[in-house]
Amino acid sequence: MAYPKVVSVVSLKGVGKTTLCVNLAYGLSYFLNKKVLLVDLDPQANATQYLMSQRMYKKLYLAEESRKKTVVEVYDELRIADRQSLLKNCDRFVHRIYKSENGYLYLLASKIELCLMTFQSSGLPKYDEIRRFIESVGGDYEFVFIDCPTVSSMLYAGLSAAQSVLVPIKPDFLSTIGLPLLHRIITEEYPAIRRPDWIGEISVLGLVYNMVDNRLKMTTESMSDIRKVADRLNYDIFESRISNSAKFAWSSKRTLPVFRSEPSSRYAEEIENLVNEFIERIEGE
Numbered sequence: 001m002a003y004p005k006v007v008s009v010v011s012l013k014g015v016g017k018t019t020l021c022v023n024l025a026y027g028l029s030y031f032l033n034k035k036v037l038l039v040d041l042d043p044q045a046n047a048t049q050y051l052m053s054q055r056m057y058k059k060l061y062l063a064e065e066s067r068k069k070t071v072v073e074v075y076d077e078l079r080i081a082d083r084q085s086l087l088k089n090c091d092r093f094v095h096r097i098y099k100s101e102n103g104y105l106y107l108l109a110s111k112i113e114l115c116l117m118t119f120q121s122s123g124l125p126k127y128d129e130i131r132r133f134i135e136s137v138g139g140d141y142e143f144v145f146i147d148c149p150t151v152s153s154m155l156y157a158g159l160s161a162a163q164s165v166l167v168p169i170k171p172d173f174l175s176t177i178g179l180p181l182l183h184r185i186i187t188e189e190y191p192a193i194r195r196p197d198w199i200g201e202i203s204v205l206g207l208v209y210n211m212v213d214n215r216l217k218m219t220t221e222s223m224s225d226i227r228k229v230a231d232r233l234n235y236d237i238f239e240s241r242i243s244n245s246a247k248f249a250w251s252s253k254r255t256l257p258v259f260r261s262e263p264s265s266r267y268a269e270e271i272e273n274l275v276n277e278f279i280e281r282i283e284g285e
């Protein structure tokens with residue numbers, strides 16, 4: 001069965017992963033008519049709250065009132081199914097967020113109960129469930145984005161479903177420090193637990209600067225430090241950069257990506273540029 005291109009958005013710090021993941025995933029369907037699924041793999045459920053009205057979000061908690069379920073129920077159902085079986089009727093798990101003539105964005109939502117998965121008595125969560133879910137939805141999507149939590153064993157669940165990762169980074173001192181550790185997780189720690197039937201090696205699609213404030217001396221200095229680390233680790237850095245602006249927080253409050261809440265702003269243009277660069281890079285992989 002066709003397995004889509006799956007990109008996990010990862011970083012060991014809160015640097016706008018969710019904001020970037022939501023805007024990029026939505027942007028691919030909005031600007032380029034792609035068929036996209038966003039998987040919210042963070043118990044904090046910020047991507048879900050970014051994209052869903054409060055009314056819809058509340059309904060998720062009243063399971064009997066909601067036709068749709070969340071990633072928590074995907075785990076529950078796959079846990080009782082045997083290891084080989086796929087889920088039936090995956091539509092019941094996903095929410096339609098946006099649809100154009102040809103493209104769409106669907107969301108596999110999250111909720112706080114997802115954190116229980118990390119405390120299961122068996123120790124670690126089974127990492128392979130998300131890949132099995134994506135396999136179950138088959139060719140419905142061209143791209144899947146996984147919004148991963150910052151530091152959690154669920155990060156491995158995100159890695160085990162993806163062929164590549166995208167790493168948002170804020171050009172400041174503390175954000176730079178985490179890169180070698182993230183590299184170690186991707187190239188050593190995670191491969192040590194990966195099973196042969198999971199997806200093969202993960203490539204790093206690149207680093208994306210977010211929350212850039214060109215007025216700060218720290219920005220130029222950090223970018224030069226990040227460039228050195230990126231060269232050493234052999235990571236590309238995207239040309240497109242996303243500026244620091246409260247418009248992003250406002251757009252989340254309006255449950256819309258920034259290019260719909262502020263369509264004529266420079267931030268809308270920055271996201272559109274990122275979408276185009278992303279497609280060029282991933283299709284060149």
Ligand SMILES: Nc1ncnc2c1ncn2[C@@H]1O[C@H](COP(=O)(O)OP(=O)(O)O)[C@@H](O)[C@H]1O
Binds near residue numbers: 212249
């Ligand atoms: N480019 C940006 N400029 C200003 N604020 C931003 C930007 N991107 C994200 N934020 C804000 O930073 C905070 C953390 O972002 P979020 O996407 O939740 O990060 P993470 O998922 O890495 O924890 C949120 O309040 C969000 O609105």
Ligand SMILES: [Mg+2]
Binds near residue numbers: 046148
């Ligand atoms: Mg987040």
